[in-house]
Amino acid sequence: MSQRLWLELSGEWERVHEELLLYAAVNGWTTRQDKGGFVEDLTLGLWNKLPQTRAWLAERGWTADRLFWIMIRPNSSEEIHIDSMTAMARINFPVINCQHSRTTFHQQGEITATKTRTNGVQYYHLKENTREITSVRLTSPTVLTVSEPHRVVLDPDFTTGIRVAASISVVPDPIWLLKSVHEEHDTA
């Protein structure tokens, strides 16, 4: 592999998880009755309302930028896609039931569809399913390369509830972490 596609971040994050879980519950993200999906949180003063999360990122040199809630219900799955955001990589925090899912990364393929979310954000979808390269089960804060083809796949035995993750873009873009891991491996 030319580059790592994900990296779990070390360090205690229990208070961050509690904060995200409470915030998600208060804002209704845990009880949505539609099939799930994607919500960009544009709450005024968002980062003032998530001080633990912001501090956790700041301790590691990052400024929090945009927060997306990724919600997936049983019997609905994501298509392989590339996020069309300017961020090459994003930090994903598991919030609810993420242990019952994998984020899979795939070989490149022809991009044939552009889907626009309700907030105007575009995602690029591949023409057909391409071969899986690697996957990660989100159990701790993890850098994911969203600029490479990927999707979330739920375990078949996950049949009730909702899977929720908080996906945060930060400055500077954490893509450099994945590149530096690659270089360490190369020179080892």
Ligand SMILES: [Fe+2]
């Ligand atoms: Fe994505």
